Amino acid sequence: MxxxxxxxxxxxxxxxxxxxxxxxxxxxxxxxxxxxxxxxxxxxxxxxxxxxxxxxxxxxxxxxxxxxxxxxxxxxxxxxxxxxxxxxxxxxxVIHPGSFKALNLTKNKKIGILGTRATVKSAAYAQELIRLDEGVEVFSQACPLFVPLAEEGWDDDPITNLVTYRYVNPIVKTGIDTLILGCTHYPILKEAIRKVTGNSIELVDSGxxxxxxxxxxxxxxxxxxxxxxxxxxxxxxxxxxxxxxxxxxxxxxxxxxxxxxxxxxx
The missing domain is CATH 3.40.50.1860 (Rossmann fold)
Structure with a gap:
Protein backbone atom coordinates (compact mmCIF):
# COMPACT_ATOMS: atom_id res chain seq x y z
CA MET A 1 0.00 0.00 0.00
CA VAL A 94 15.05 10.64 18.46
CA ILE A 95 15.51 9.03 21.89
CA HIS A 96 14.81 5.35 21.13
CA PRO A 97 16.53 5.02 17.73
CA GLY A 98 19.57 6.97 18.96
CA SER A 99 19.86 4.79 22.06
CA PHE A 100 19.39 1.59 20.09
CA LYS A 101 22.06 2.52 17.57
CA ALA A 102 24.51 3.50 20.33
CA LEU A 103 24.08 0.12 22.01
CA ASN A 104 24.75 -1.62 18.71
CA LEU A 105 27.98 0.35 18.28
CA THR A 106 29.48 0.26 21.77
CA LYS A 107 32.00 -2.42 22.70
CA ASN A 108 32.79 -1.45 26.29
CA LYS A 109 29.22 -0.39 27.19
CA LYS A 110 30.35 3.09 28.17
CA ILE A 111 28.18 5.61 26.34
CA GLY A 112 28.32 9.38 26.52
CA ILE A 113 25.48 11.83 25.83
CA LEU A 114 25.81 15.45 24.79
CA GLY A 115 22.55 17.35 25.15
CA THR A 116 20.74 20.50 26.14
CA ARG A 117 20.08 21.14 29.82
CA ALA A 118 16.47 19.99 29.37
CA THR A 119 17.47 16.72 27.67
CA VAL A 120 20.14 15.92 30.26
CA LYS A 121 17.84 16.84 33.17
CA SER A 122 15.08 14.60 31.80
CA ALA A 123 17.47 11.60 31.84
CA ALA A 124 15.47 10.29 28.86
CA TYR A 125 18.52 8.84 27.11
CA ALA A 126 19.98 7.30 30.26
CA GLN A 127 16.67 5.68 31.13
CA GLU A 128 16.18 4.32 27.61
CA LEU A 129 19.74 2.99 27.40
CA ILE A 130 19.44 1.24 30.76
CA ARG A 131 16.01 -0.10 29.82
CA LEU A 132 17.53 -1.67 26.72
CA ASP A 133 20.69 -2.91 28.49
CA GLU A 134 21.05 -2.82 32.27
CA GLY A 135 24.81 -3.29 31.99
CA VAL A 136 25.49 -0.01 30.23
CA GLU A 137 27.28 2.93 31.87
CA VAL A 138 25.99 6.36 30.87
CA PHE A 139 27.80 9.69 31.14
CA SER A 140 25.94 12.91 30.31
CA GLN A 141 27.13 16.44 29.57
CA ALA A 142 24.91 19.49 29.05
CA CYS A 143 26.18 21.79 26.29
CA PRO A 144 23.99 24.93 26.44
CA LEU A 145 26.22 27.00 24.14
CA PHE A 146 26.14 24.52 21.24
CA VAL A 147 22.68 25.52 19.98
CA PRO A 148 23.42 29.26 19.66
CA LEU A 149 26.75 28.47 17.99
CA ALA A 150 25.00 26.22 15.47
CA GLU A 151 22.19 28.73 14.91
CA GLU A 152 24.81 31.43 14.28
CA GLY A 153 26.48 29.20 11.68
CA TRP A 154 29.78 29.12 13.58
CA ASP A 155 30.52 25.48 12.82
CA ASP A 156 34.12 26.28 11.83
CA ASP A 157 35.31 28.93 14.27
CA PRO A 158 38.06 29.10 16.94
CA ILE A 159 35.47 30.00 19.60
CA THR A 160 33.46 26.88 18.75
CA ASN A 161 36.58 24.73 19.03
CA LEU A 162 37.34 26.14 22.50
CA VAL A 163 33.77 25.68 23.75
CA THR A 164 33.64 22.16 22.32
CA TYR A 165 36.85 21.15 24.07
CA ARG A 166 35.50 22.51 27.36
CA TYR A 167 32.32 20.43 27.07
CA VAL A 168 33.56 17.26 25.40
CA ASN A 169 36.99 16.59 26.92
CA PRO A 170 35.67 15.67 30.43
CA ILE A 171 33.28 13.07 28.99
CA VAL A 172 36.02 11.62 26.77
CA LYS A 173 38.13 11.09 29.91
CA THR A 174 35.47 8.70 31.30
CA GLY A 175 36.56 6.08 28.76
CA ILE A 176 33.46 6.08 26.56
CA ASP A 177 33.69 4.48 23.13
CA THR A 178 30.35 5.84 21.82
CA LEU A 179 28.95 9.36 22.02
CA ILE A 180 25.33 10.29 21.30
CA LEU A 181 24.88 13.73 19.76
CA GLY A 182 21.77 14.30 21.85
CA CYS A 183 20.57 17.42 20.05
CA THR A 184 19.88 17.68 16.34
CA HIS A 185 21.86 20.93 16.23
CA TYR A 186 25.03 19.09 17.23
CA PRO A 187 25.78 17.33 13.91
CA ILE A 188 26.33 20.84 12.54
CA LEU A 189 29.30 20.97 14.95
CA LYS A 190 30.41 17.39 14.26
CA GLU A 191 33.84 18.37 12.92
CA ALA A 192 34.61 20.40 16.05
CA ILE A 193 33.44 17.51 18.24
CA ARG A 194 35.53 15.04 16.24
CA LYS A 195 38.64 17.14 16.89
CA VAL A 196 38.20 16.38 20.61
CA THR A 197 37.03 12.76 20.43
CA GLY A 198 39.37 11.56 17.70
CA ASN A 199 38.37 8.64 15.50
CA SER A 200 38.28 6.01 18.25
CA ILE A 201 34.87 7.16 19.58
CA GLU A 202 31.73 6.45 17.54
CA LEU A 203 29.44 9.46 17.08
CA VAL A 204 25.70 8.69 16.92
CA ASP A 205 23.67 11.01 14.68
CA SER A 206 19.90 11.14 15.33
CA GLY A 207 19.01 11.54 11.65
Whole structure:
Protein backbone atom coordinates (compact mmCIF):
# COMPACT_ATOMS: atom_id res chain seq x y z
CA MET A 1 0.00 0.00 0.00
CA UNK A 2 1.20 3.51 -0.87
CA UNK A 3 0.62 6.89 0.77
CA UNK A 4 1.47 10.06 -1.14
CA UNK A 5 1.08 12.42 1.83
CA UNK A 6 4.24 14.20 3.08
CA UNK A 7 6.17 13.44 6.26
CA UNK A 8 6.17 16.18 8.90
CA UNK A 9 9.40 17.08 10.70
CA UNK A 10 9.75 19.68 13.47
CA UNK A 11 12.45 21.20 15.63
CA UNK A 12 12.84 24.35 17.69
CA UNK A 13 15.07 25.83 15.02
CA UNK A 14 17.63 24.88 12.43
CA UNK A 15 19.08 21.74 14.02
CA UNK A 16 16.35 19.42 12.79
CA UNK A 17 17.46 20.13 9.23
CA UNK A 18 20.32 17.69 9.88
CA UNK A 19 17.64 15.02 10.35
CA UNK A 20 15.64 16.23 7.35
CA UNK A 21 18.71 16.04 5.10
CA UNK A 22 19.38 12.41 6.05
CA UNK A 23 15.72 11.46 5.56
CA UNK A 24 15.47 13.27 2.21
CA UNK A 25 18.58 11.51 0.92
CA UNK A 26 17.57 8.10 2.29
CA UNK A 27 14.00 8.36 0.90
CA UNK A 28 14.34 10.43 -2.29
CA UNK A 29 10.71 9.94 -3.38
CA UNK A 30 9.18 11.08 -0.07
CA UNK A 31 8.06 14.68 0.37
CA UNK A 32 8.61 16.57 3.62
CA UNK A 33 7.13 19.51 5.53
CA UNK A 34 9.65 20.97 7.97
CA UNK A 35 8.55 23.22 10.83
CA UNK A 36 11.20 25.24 12.67
CA UNK A 37 9.73 26.96 15.72
CA UNK A 38 12.23 29.80 15.47
CA UNK A 39 9.99 32.30 17.28
CA UNK A 40 10.30 30.28 20.50
CA UNK A 41 13.75 28.71 20.38
CA UNK A 42 15.70 27.42 22.20
CA UNK A 43 13.64 24.62 23.76
CA UNK A 44 16.53 23.27 25.81
CA UNK A 45 16.31 26.03 28.42
CA UNK A 46 12.51 25.77 28.84
CA UNK A 47 10.58 23.83 31.48
CA UNK A 48 9.32 20.32 30.72
CA UNK A 49 5.71 21.56 30.78
CA UNK A 50 6.43 24.34 28.27
CA UNK A 51 8.36 22.02 25.94
CA UNK A 52 5.46 19.56 25.96
CA UNK A 53 2.95 22.32 25.20
CA UNK A 54 5.02 23.68 22.33
CA UNK A 55 5.53 20.18 20.95
CA UNK A 56 1.81 19.39 20.96
CA UNK A 57 1.12 22.66 19.15
CA UNK A 58 3.71 21.79 16.50
CA UNK A 59 2.35 18.27 16.01
CA UNK A 60 -1.21 19.56 15.74
CA UNK A 61 -0.13 22.09 13.12
CA UNK A 62 1.59 19.42 11.02
CA UNK A 63 -1.43 17.14 11.32
CA UNK A 64 -3.62 19.94 9.99
CA UNK A 65 -1.34 20.05 6.94
CA UNK A 66 -2.17 16.41 6.24
CA UNK A 67 1.10 14.63 7.05
CA UNK A 68 1.21 10.82 7.26
CA UNK A 69 3.86 10.72 10.01
CA UNK A 70 5.64 13.13 12.33
CA UNK A 71 9.36 13.10 13.11
CA UNK A 72 10.28 15.00 16.27
CA UNK A 73 13.72 16.17 15.20
CA UNK A 74 14.41 17.77 18.57
CA UNK A 75 15.87 15.94 21.54
CA UNK A 76 14.40 18.33 24.12
CA UNK A 77 10.94 17.83 22.60
CA UNK A 78 11.49 14.07 22.27
CA UNK A 79 12.28 13.83 25.97
CA UNK A 80 8.77 15.15 26.71
CA UNK A 81 6.92 13.38 23.88
CA UNK A 82 7.41 9.60 24.23
CA UNK A 83 4.29 8.54 22.32
CA UNK A 84 4.79 6.40 19.22
CA UNK A 85 1.44 7.55 17.86
CA UNK A 86 -0.62 10.72 18.21
CA UNK A 87 -4.21 11.04 17.01
CA UNK A 88 -3.75 7.99 14.80
CA UNK A 89 -0.53 9.19 13.12
CA UNK A 90 2.88 7.53 13.71
CA UNK A 91 5.35 9.66 15.66
CA UNK A 92 9.12 9.12 15.59
CA UNK A 93 11.28 10.74 18.22
CA VAL A 94 15.05 10.64 18.46
CA ILE A 95 15.51 9.03 21.89
CA HIS A 96 14.81 5.35 21.13
CA PRO A 97 16.53 5.02 17.73
CA GLY A 98 19.57 6.97 18.96
CA SER A 99 19.86 4.79 22.06
CA PHE A 100 19.39 1.59 20.09
CA LYS A 101 22.06 2.52 17.57
CA ALA A 102 24.51 3.50 20.33
CA LEU A 103 24.08 0.12 22.01
CA ASN A 104 24.75 -1.62 18.71
CA LEU A 105 27.98 0.35 18.28
CA THR A 106 29.48 0.26 21.77
CA LYS A 107 32.00 -2.42 22.70
CA ASN A 108 32.79 -1.45 26.29
CA LYS A 109 29.22 -0.39 27.19
CA LYS A 110 30.35 3.09 28.17
CA ILE A 111 28.18 5.61 26.34
CA GLY A 112 28.32 9.38 26.52
CA ILE A 113 25.48 11.83 25.83
CA LEU A 114 25.81 15.45 24.79
CA GLY A 115 22.55 17.35 25.15
CA THR A 116 20.74 20.50 26.14
CA ARG A 117 20.08 21.14 29.82
CA ALA A 118 16.47 19.99 29.37
CA THR A 119 17.47 16.72 27.67
CA VAL A 120 20.14 15.92 30.26
CA LYS A 121 17.84 16.84 33.17
CA SER A 122 15.08 14.60 31.80
CA ALA A 123 17.47 11.60 31.84
CA ALA A 124 15.47 10.29 28.86
CA TYR A 125 18.52 8.84 27.11
CA ALA A 126 19.98 7.30 30.26
CA GLN A 127 16.67 5.68 31.13
CA GLU A 128 16.18 4.32 27.61
CA LEU A 129 19.74 2.99 27.40
CA ILE A 130 19.44 1.24 30.76
CA ARG A 131 16.01 -0.10 29.82
CA LEU A 132 17.53 -1.67 26.72
CA ASP A 133 20.69 -2.91 28.49
CA GLU A 134 21.05 -2.82 32.27
CA GLY A 135 24.81 -3.29 31.99
CA VAL A 136 25.49 -0.01 30.23
CA GLU A 137 27.28 2.93 31.87
CA VAL A 138 25.99 6.36 30.87
CA PHE A 139 27.80 9.69 31.14
CA SER A 140 25.94 12.91 30.31
CA GLN A 141 27.13 16.44 29.57
CA ALA A 142 24.91 19.49 29.05
CA CYS A 143 26.18 21.79 26.29
CA PRO A 144 23.99 24.93 26.44
CA LEU A 145 26.22 27.00 24.14
CA PHE A 146 26.14 24.52 21.24
CA VAL A 147 22.68 25.52 19.98
CA PRO A 148 23.42 29.26 19.66
CA LEU A 149 26.75 28.47 17.99
CA ALA A 150 25.00 26.22 15.47
CA GLU A 151 22.19 28.73 14.91
CA GLU A 152 24.81 31.43 14.28
CA GLY A 153 26.48 29.20 11.68
CA TRP A 154 29.78 29.12 13.58
CA ASP A 155 30.52 25.48 12.82
CA ASP A 156 34.12 26.28 11.83
CA ASP A 157 35.31 28.93 14.27
CA PRO A 158 38.06 29.10 16.94
CA ILE A 159 35.47 30.00 19.60
CA THR A 160 33.46 26.88 18.75
CA ASN A 161 36.58 24.73 19.03
CA LEU A 162 37.34 26.14 22.50
CA VAL A 163 33.77 25.68 23.75
CA THR A 164 33.64 22.16 22.32
CA TYR A 165 36.85 21.15 24.07
CA ARG A 166 35.50 22.51 27.36
CA TYR A 167 32.32 20.43 27.07
CA VAL A 168 33.56 17.26 25.40
CA ASN A 169 36.99 16.59 26.92
CA PRO A 170 35.67 15.67 30.43
CA ILE A 171 33.28 13.07 28.99
CA VAL A 172 36.02 11.62 26.77
CA LYS A 173 38.13 11.09 29.91
CA THR A 174 35.47 8.70 31.30
CA GLY A 175 36.56 6.08 28.76
CA ILE A 176 33.46 6.08 26.56
CA ASP A 177 33.69 4.48 23.13
CA THR A 178 30.35 5.84 21.82
CA LEU A 179 28.95 9.36 22.02
CA ILE A 180 25.33 10.29 21.30
CA LEU A 181 24.88 13.73 19.76
CA GLY A 182 21.77 14.30 21.85
CA CYS A 183 20.57 17.42 20.05
CA THR A 184 19.88 17.68 16.34
CA HIS A 185 21.86 20.93 16.23
CA TYR A 186 25.03 19.09 17.23
CA PRO A 187 25.78 17.33 13.91
CA ILE A 188 26.33 20.84 12.54
CA LEU A 189 29.30 20.97 14.95
CA LYS A 190 30.41 17.39 14.26
CA GLU A 191 33.84 18.37 12.92
CA ALA A 192 34.61 20.40 16.05
CA ILE A 193 33.44 17.51 18.24
CA ARG A 194 35.53 15.04 16.24
CA LYS A 195 38.64 17.14 16.89
CA VAL A 196 38.20 16.38 20.61
CA THR A 197 37.03 12.76 20.43
CA GLY A 198 39.37 11.56 17.70
CA ASN A 199 38.37 8.64 15.50
CA SER A 200 38.28 6.01 18.25
CA ILE A 201 34.87 7.16 19.58
CA GLU A 202 31.73 6.45 17.54
CA LEU A 203 29.44 9.46 17.08
CA VAL A 204 25.70 8.69 16.92
CA ASP A 205 23.67 11.01 14.68
CA SER A 206 19.90 11.14 15.33
CA GLY A 207 19.01 11.54 11.65
CA UNK A 208 20.75 8.33 10.63
CA UNK A 209 19.14 6.41 13.50
CA UNK A 210 15.61 7.59 12.61
CA UNK A 211 16.16 6.81 8.92
CA UNK A 212 17.12 3.25 9.82
CA UNK A 213 14.00 2.88 11.97
CA UNK A 214 11.70 4.19 9.21
CA UNK A 215 13.34 1.84 6.69
CA UNK A 216 12.58 -1.06 9.05
CA UNK A 217 8.99 0.11 9.45
CA UNK A 218 8.56 0.24 5.67
CA UNK A 219 9.68 -3.40 5.46
CA UNK A 220 7.25 -4.36 8.24
CA UNK A 221 4.38 -2.48 6.64
CA UNK A 222 4.12 0.02 9.54
CA UNK A 223 5.07 2.96 7.32
CA UNK A 224 3.44 3.38 3.91
CA UNK A 225 5.84 4.84 1.31
CA UNK A 226 4.99 6.80 -1.82
CA UNK A 227 5.16 5.34 -5.31
CA UNK A 228 8.68 4.76 -6.59
CA UNK A 229 8.23 7.28 -9.40
CA UNK A 230 7.02 10.07 -7.08
CA UNK A 231 8.79 13.45 -7.15
CA UNK A 232 10.17 14.75 -3.86
CA UNK A 233 9.00 18.13 -2.60
CA UNK A 234 10.41 19.86 0.49
CA UNK A 235 8.70 22.83 2.14
CA UNK A 236 10.51 24.65 4.98
CA UNK A 237 8.25 26.55 7.39
CA UNK A 238 9.32 28.75 10.30
CA UNK A 239 7.38 30.63 12.96
CA UNK A 240 9.55 33.74 12.55
CA UNK A 241 11.02 35.31 9.40
CA UNK A 242 14.80 35.16 9.07
CA UNK A 243 16.94 35.44 5.95
CA UNK A 244 19.85 34.13 8.03
CA UNK A 245 17.87 30.97 8.77
CA UNK A 246 17.01 30.47 5.10
CA UNK A 247 20.62 30.90 3.97
CA UNK A 248 21.97 28.58 6.65
CA UNK A 249 19.22 26.04 5.90
CA UNK A 250 20.25 25.89 2.25
CA UNK A 251 23.86 25.30 3.30
CA UNK A 252 22.96 22.52 5.76
CA UNK A 253 20.64 20.74 3.32
CA UNK A 254 23.00 20.83 0.34
CA UNK A 255 22.80 18.96 -2.05
CA UNK A 256 19.15 18.46 -1.01
CA UNK A 257 17.02 21.33 -2.30
CA UNK A 258 14.01 22.89 -0.60
CA UNK A 259 11.43 24.15 -3.08
CA UNK A 260 9.64 26.53 -0.73
CA UNK A 261 10.28 28.66 2.37
CA UNK A 262 7.44 30.30 4.28
CA UNK A 263 6.56 31.83 7.66
CA UNK A 264 3.54 30.30 9.40
CA UNK A 265 1.40 30.99 12.46
CA UNK A 266 0.78 27.81 14.42
Missing amino acids: MDSRPVGVFDSGIGGLTVLKVLAERFPQESFLYLGDTARLPYGSKSALTIRRYSEQNVHYLLRQGVKAVVIACNSASSQFPEGEFEGVPVYN EAIAELIAQDIERGHFKPVKEDATQNIHIMTTDASEHFNNLARRILEPVRAEQFSVVDI
